[in-house]
Amino acid sequence: QASGNSRTLVAYLSRSGNTRVIAGQLQRRFRADLFEIRTAEPYPEDYEETVERARQHRDSAATPPLAESVGDVAGYQTVFLGFPIWGMALPAPVRTFLTTHDLSDKTLVPFITHGGYGTGSAPRSVADLASGARILEPFVLQADQERETLNRVTAWLQAVEPEL
Template identity: 35%
Template sequence: MTPAPSPGTRTLLVYFSRPGENYWYGGRRDLEVGNTEVLATMITERVELDTYRIEAADPYPHDYEETRARNVREQDQDARPAIASPLPDVTEYDTVILASPIWNVRPPMIMSTFVESVSLEGKRVLPVTTHAMSGLGRSVAVYTELAVGATIGQGLAVQGEEVADAGPDLERWLREVALV
């Protein structure tokens, strides 16, 4: 069993989420709030932490197929999409939760932009994903490669269609990673 966090430890939840037309059990469904944002909100209701929402400087399209095509181009080009707002100072945090969807078996490339733009050295990084069928995908490998000197901890993967019912799994994970 992992011990509870020591007094004075601080956690930052960094998340990227895309509302709009999303994959939904093989079809499409329009979401006012993206699945990852729903999960991020659930985390903030259970854990005292700070949050930073990643917003793309060039917002992703509402249309699922257009977003999918853009993502494939970004992955093929190993792109680093720009982030719209100033990045947070992560120096005071011991743990950084990186929450995102899984697109084409990996976190969106904008997550790579974030990870490469801040120093996560010496920090515990916890991957959290929403997905259609890929689980954590390659998030652990991606963050291990990009977050030099960080310790990549146990991740949590929630199927997007099931995010509203993820409370028990989320609470179990939060206990396992000693955030509650």
């Protein structure tokens, strides 16, 4: 978590780990402080329940409270902000992060992973919510979808179950 003397912060949200891999690489490269965006009330373990919660939060433009904030965000010059696309949009916890941390006059570098449908409205939301920051072009990466993994495992289990 954020605490050191670094001038660079890597803040990220990740459920299934894709975005976390990038965050770790950035942390090592820049000797940055790492901050995981977590909500006070955790999202469900179950994938479908998470999709439903994410949908509700998106449709109500919710800002679910975070478990913790960055201690001294003013001390950072550069903030890398990583997140997955949820429902073609910025995940609600990242919305909360941006509304509760003042990133004015900082360089903000988004890095975004998605399951194949692009970044949707997220870049626009980041620009709106961090209007005082100098925002660089986001790094965008298509990555595995948890849903696809679950579907493939379901098919495999259907095939293997008669043999168990």
